[in-house]
Amino acid sequence: MIRVEGLRKSFRTRNGVVHAVDGVDFEAADGRITGLLGPNGAGKTTTLRMLYTLMAPDAGRVLVDGLDPATHPARVRASLGVLPDARGIYKRLTARENVAYFGALHGLDTHTIAERTERLCQALDMHEFIDRRAEGFSQGQRTKTAIARSLVHDPRNVVLDEPSNGLDVMTTRGLRDFLLQLRNEGRCVLFSSHIMQEVARLCDHIVVIAHGRVVASGSPDELRAGTGCANLEDAFVKVIGSEEGLYA
Amino acid sequence: MRALWIVLRKELLDAFRDRRMVLVAFLVMPLAVPSILGGTAALGARKHAEQLEGTLRLPVVGAEYAPNLVAWLAQQNIEIVAPPTDADEDVRAQRHDVVLRIDDGFAEDWRGGRPARVEVIFDGSRPIATGATVARVRGLLDGYSETVGTLRLVARGIHPAVAHPLQVGTRNVAAPEARFDLTQQLLPYLLLLLAFIGGMQVAIDATAGERERQSLEPLLATPASREAIISAKILATAVFALLTVTMTLLAYRVSLAVMPGDLLEASFAIGPIALLELFLVILPIVLLGATVLTGLAAFARSYREAQGYLPLLLFLPMVPTLVLMVAPVRTRPWMLAVPFLGQNQLILQVLRSEHIAPTEWFISLGAGVALVVVAWLVAARLYHQEHLAASS
Numbered sequence: 001m002i003r004v005e006g007l008r009k010s011f012r013t014r015n016g017v018v019h020a021v022d023g024v025d026f027e028a029a030d031g032r033i034t035g036l037l038g039p040n041g042a043g044k045t046t047t048l049r050m051l052y053t054l055m056a057p058d059a060g061r062v063l064v065d066g067l068d069p070a071t072h073p074a075r076v077r078a079s080l081g082v083l084p085d086a087r088g089i090y091k092r093l094t095a096r097e098n099v100a101y102f103g104a105l106h107g108l109d110t111h112t113i114a115e116r117t118e119r120l121c122q123a124l125d126m127h128e129f130i131d132r133r134a135e136g137f138s139q140g141q142r143t144k145t146a147i148a149r150s151l152v153h154d155p156r157n158v159v160l161d162e163p164s165n166g167l168d169v170m171t172t173r174g175l176r177d178f179l180l181q182l183r184n185e186g187r188c189v190l191f192s193s194h195i196m197q198e199v200a201r202l203c204d205h206i207v208v209i210a211h212g213r214v215v216a217s218g219s220p221d222e223l224r225a226g227t228g229c230a231n232l233e234d235a236f237v238k239v240i241g242s243e244e245g246l247y248a
Numbered sequence: 249m250r251a252l253w254i255v256l257r258k259e260l261l262d263a264f265r266d267r268r269m270v271l272v273a274f275l276v277m278p279l280a281v282p283s284i285l286g287g288t289a290a291l292g293a294r295k296h297a298e299q300l301e302g303t304l305r306l307p308v309v310g311a312e313y314a315p316n317l318v319a320w321l322a323q324q325n326i327e328i329v330a331p332p333t334d335a336d337e338d339v340r341a342q343r344h345d346v347v348l349r350i351d352d353g354f355a356e357d358w359r360g361g362r363p364a365r366v367e368v369i370f371d372g373s374r375p376i377a378t379g380a381t382v383a384r385v386r387g388l389l390d391g392y393s394e395t396v397g398t399l400r401l402v403a404r405g406i407h408p409a410v411a412h413p414l415q416v417g418t419r420n421v422a423a424p425e426a427r428f429d430l431t432q433q434l435l436p437y438l439l440l441l442l443a444f445i446g447g448m449q450v451a452i453d454a455t456a457g458e459r460e461r462q463s464l465e466p467l468l469a470t471p472a473s474r475e476a477i478i479s480a481k482i483l484a485t486a487v488f489a490l491l492t493v494t495m496t497l498l499a500y501r502v503s504l505a506v507m508p509g510d511l512l513e514a515s516f517a518i519g520p521i522a523l524l525e526l527f528l529v530i531l532p533i534v535l536l537g538a539t540v541l542t543g544l545a546a547f548a549r550s551y552r553e554a555q556g557y558l559p560l561l562l563f564l565p566m567v568p569t570l571v572l573m574v575a576p577v578r579t580r581p582w583m584l585a586v587p588f589l590g591q592n593q594l595i596l597q598v599l600r601s602e603h604i605a606p607t608e609w610f611i612s613l614g615a616g617v618a619l620v621v622v623a624w625l626v627a628a629r630l631y632h633q634e635h636l637a638a639s640s
Contacts, residue, residue, distance in 0.1 A: 052469045055634050074471045082469040086637070088462030092265040093258075104254045105470040150466065 001188050002028040002051065002157055006060035009046050020046040022212035023060070028190040028205070030156070033183050035203035036192035039240060043212040044192040045085050048161050051190075052082045064157060078106060081155035083163055087146035091135040095126060095145045098134060099152050106153035113152065120148040123178055140171040147175075151182075158182055160191040164198060176202055200232045210240045251472035255480030259454050263488060269449045273488055277446065278495035281438050282503035288434070299380035306385065307331045307338070310350035314358070314366075317350070317392060324388050335369050345378040346370050346385050361400070435500075436595040440565040440588055442496055443530040444537035446489030448558060451541035454481040456554040465637040478542060478631045482624070485538035493530065497523060522598050528609075529594045532616020536587065536623055537561075543627030546636055568592045584608055585615035 009021040021043040028034035036044050049055045051062050053069040053076055062069050069076040089098045096117060103113035121130050124144045129137065134145065143166070151158065163179075164172045179202060183189050193199050199206055200220055208216040208223075216223060216239040220232060229235040263269055302325075309331040311318045322328055332338035335347040351357075351365035358364045366389060370382045398408040458464045467477065540561070548554035568589035584590035590612045597604055630636070 054465065054468060054637055074473065077469055078471040080469070082466065084465040084469060086462035086465040088458075088464075088466075090258075090262055090463060091461070092262050097261075101254070101258050102466070102470060105251060105467075105472045107250070107471070146466065 001030050001065055002034075002159075002190055003063040004047065004051070004060070005063070007047060007050060007057050007062065008059040009043075009050060009055060009057055019212050021050070021057075024209065024212070024214055025060075026207040026214060026217060028157075028188050030188045031183060031186045032204040033179060033189045033191070033202055034205045034207065035199035036190065036207050036209060037196060037199045037236065038192075038194060038209035040194055042194075042209045044194075044209055045161055047209070048082075048084075048159055048190075048192060052080050052084070052159060053077055054084075078153070079156055081151045081153070081158045083147055083150045083158075083160040085161040087143060089134045089137070089142055089145050089149070092133060094133050095130045095137075095141070095148070098145050099149045102149040103152040108153060116152050116154060117148070120151060123181065124148055125174060139166040140168060143167055143171070143175075147178075155187075157188045158190070160189075162193055163191055164193065164195070172198075196233055196236050208236065208239050215239045215241075249476070251476040252480045252483075255472065255477050256483050259450070259481055259484035260487060263450045263453070263484060266449075266453070269453070273446065273449065273492045274495050277442060277492055278499040281442070281496045282500045284438070285434055285500065286503050296380060300384065301325075303327050304381065304384065305329050305344070306346060306348055307335070307344055308348045308350065309335050310352060310354070313350045313352055313354040314364070317366075320392055321388060326388070339369050339371050342371070342374075345381040348385065435599065436592045437565060439493065439496070439526070439530060439595060440533055440591055441562065442493050443489055443533040444565050445541065445558065445561050446492035446534075447485035447487075447538050448541050448561075450488045451481070451485040451538060452545045452551060452554045454484060455542055455545035456548055456551045459637065460551050468637045474631045475628055478546075478628055479624075482535070482538045482542045482627070485541060486534050489534045489537060490527075490531075493527075493534070497526065522601070525598045525604065526595060529591050529598065529612065532613060532620060533565075533587065533591055535620045536616065539620055539623040539627050543623065543630050546627065546630040546633075564588065581607070581611060584611040587616065587619055590615065 004024055004026050007021050007024040008019070010017050010019045012018075024043065024047055026034070026036075036047065038044050046055065050057045051064070051069070053073045056070065064076045065079055067076050067079075089095075090101070093101070099117050099120070100110075100113050103116065108116070117130070121127055124147060126141075126144050126148065129141050134142065137145070143163070147160075147163070150160075158179075160179075163175060167175065176198075179189055179191070183204075203220070205219060206217060206223060207214055216226065218226065223235050223239075224230065224232060227235040227238045229238060304326045306321070306326050307329050308318060308321075311328060311331075318328055331347065331349075332343070335349055338344055339347055347369040349367040349369060351367070354364045354366070368382065368385055368389070370378055397411065401408050401411060455464075458467070468474065544557050544561075545554045548557065565588050568586070571589065572592065583593060594604060594608065594612055
């Protein structure tokens with residue numbers, strides 16, 4: 001379970017201060033898929049980065065299973081499975097070695113790593129390339145390897161930043177089933193996306209972010225009812241205020 | 249500690265699978281050093297032998313004024329050649345190393361028993377290239393002058409010893425290994441250079457490269473502490489640098505064994521104990537280099553920017569060697585605490601088979617370790633920057 005309270009983060013750039021995240025609150029419960037929906041540049045990636053301890057918030061706080069990353073960074077990182085926006089894998093290692101490396105860093109023994117790898121291999125359909133070196137992997141193969149390594153330690157909370165970016169239709173379908181499976185196992189699944197169809201289809205709870213702020217949240221039905229729009233797409237456009245960045 | 253070991257193992261596996269990196273570090277660099285040293289040594293030795301023993305072509309201006317002197321010179325393995333029209337210009341243009349000019353009043357002075365004038369024309373700005381030749385001509389002229397002087401004294405019934413109130417002898421007390429040549433000047437620098445930046449490929453690849461390939465962010469999202477991660481990357485770099493140095497020393501020893509005898513004599517042999525001492529001396533430099541390179545790779549915004557700093561690092565180990573070339577000084581204790589300078593002095597001591605006192609070890613290693621700790625603290629700070637992983 002992940003709670004975010006009054007989160008703020010700004011960056012100093014050459015053109016002045018940018019308030020990337022300007023007061024974000026939401027809760028992602030266990031056994032539920034929570035979608036962070038917003039146009040590009042809305043502050044989704046920055047919010048997630050503060051969640052998995054890569055950045056420190058200027059204000060507000062994050063609680064992962066009741067722990068604040070600011071005070072318990074190692075324990076928070078251990079309880080999170082993270083697929084960051086950056087999903088580079090080691091080209092000179094095989095997919096299996098990539099996964100095993102992260103398993104070891106999470107403190108798993110070789111036996112457990114082998115077992116978990118086999119399970120993820122099954123779930124993500126990786127058998128064909130699991131023992132090949134990652135040099136020359138397709139985008140889908142890279143993303144699958146990155147997902148497998150982020151989940152090898154069997155985390156209670158799964159955070160994915162734009163997981164379907166660059167994936168083809170078949171792989172996206174596979175990924176969707178996989179996320180549903182994680183939810184049915186009782187995990188807290190939080191993912192960000194700027195594709196509303198994806199969010200609408202998968203999420204039990206949607207948090208719409210624009211300009212660093214939460215502009216609406218609730219179940220798909222609640223969102224439709226709240227905006228008075230019969231169609232989710234219209235509802236999104238209405239709460240975001242413009243169509244800018246939504247189709248990118 | 250466990251995370252450190254895991255990251256170190258992975259970095260080494262990753263590095264050793266990069267065939268080009270391994271080839272450069274363990275073949276090209278180690279072979280380059282003996283080639284440079286052996287090449288310069290062989291070239292120097294040949295040039296030296298030529299200048300001292302080969303037939304010297306010596307242009308003589310006014311040879312007609314001193315036919316006896318010229319005939320005598322011709323017997324001393326010197327080939328007298330026709331003089332150029334402008335002797336000074338000829339030497340300046342490096343067409344000849346030395347030109348001899350005999351004064352037109354030479355015959356008159358000679359007959360009158362007055363010192364007769366000859367001039368050795370040379371270019372003093374090229375002492376390394378022409379010094380031996382100039383000295384050879386001077387020596388011959390001095391010899392001729394003395395022979396004739398002795399004969400003149402004897403002709404007047406005076407014992408020649410009267411004109412030599414002093415007898416100056418010299419005795420060189422340096423150990424045979426300490427005979428200094430160019431090879432020994434270069435070896436410490438090359439060793440320190442390799443120790444310092446021998447692992448640069450690994451350092452840049454493991455941090456700047458990892459960031460550019462976007463795998464640093466997921467790595468930093470694991471429970472492994474950044475201190476463990478950076479320490480492992482530094483150690484992987486150090487291992488690579490040490491292996492490069494080892495391969496270099498081995499290649500150097502092999503090249504010594506196959507070199508012609510007179511070159512081997514001019515050089516020195518490295519025994520197993522000396523080898524261990526060399527390792528101990530350069531260990532702080534290896535760690536310092538690995539830490540500085542890793543810190544730099546974390547500081548730089550890209551792989552390319554990180555590589556841009558390398559020329560600067562190439563220059564650092566050169567400084568003490570340059571200082572010592574300009575102002576050769578005796579080793580003093582404080583020098584041993586200065587990075588590179590201290591190691592340079594100790595390497596020379598090892599190569600000369602000189603004993604290194606415990607206090608000397610203590611100063612050098614102590615100062616080295618202190619510096620590594622400072623560099624590590626800076627590098628670890630750089631690794632904690634938010635923009636390190638979150639670059640995009």
